[in-house]
Amino acid sequence: KAGVTQTPRYLIKTRGQQVTLSCSPISGHRSVSWYQQTPGQGLQFLFEYFSETQRNKGNFPGRFSGRQFSNSRSEMNVSTLELGDSALYLCASSLTGDRYNEQFFGPGTRLTVL
């Protein structure tokens, strides 16, 4: 079974631009979560999607948004990029998102904002 895939793996943008990251979950998994990882803040939850609906949201500004498609693939978008948005963005999928389900992570997208 193929794992979680994320594209692109690396991205370089400049301040003010916008970016879209893509995540394909493990086949059959309906829950997709996004995390931002930085050396200073660690792993921070962005949001979770389940069956095309945002089910949970972390404490991030509205510049961060996401969506999930009917095939469970998910995208996250960051508008008006700031230098502080430079981070590793991790996507994780789980079967239902229930507390007993482990999450499986993708390799991440490393975003650098110049």
Added chain:
Amino acid sequence: AQKITQTQPGMFVQEKEAVTLDCTYDTSDPSYGLFWYKQPSSGEMIFLIYQGSYDQQNATEGRYSLNFQKARKSANLVISASQLGDSAMYFCAMRGRNTGNQFYFGTGTSLTVIP
């Protein structure tokens, strides 16, 4: 709110020895899951082991075992017979029913295995 504390920023262990990585948590949720993940320098998070709050026995997965002490709210990871490939960051995480099953992560412990 949930909180995960990992008090060991860095640990060293001799190859083939066992090592314990500490994790304590704070929650008022009666039902929750505890997880450990490994993150090598490549960046990908690898699921290691899971413990449910109602599980009576400590979880084990190969060389990994979870020392779960519910009353003390601790969920330490024990790695036996350390290998060079175990050098990585290790994250403790939990998710609970009352917080929408959102994952909360600790700050991580960097483990270095010395040959």
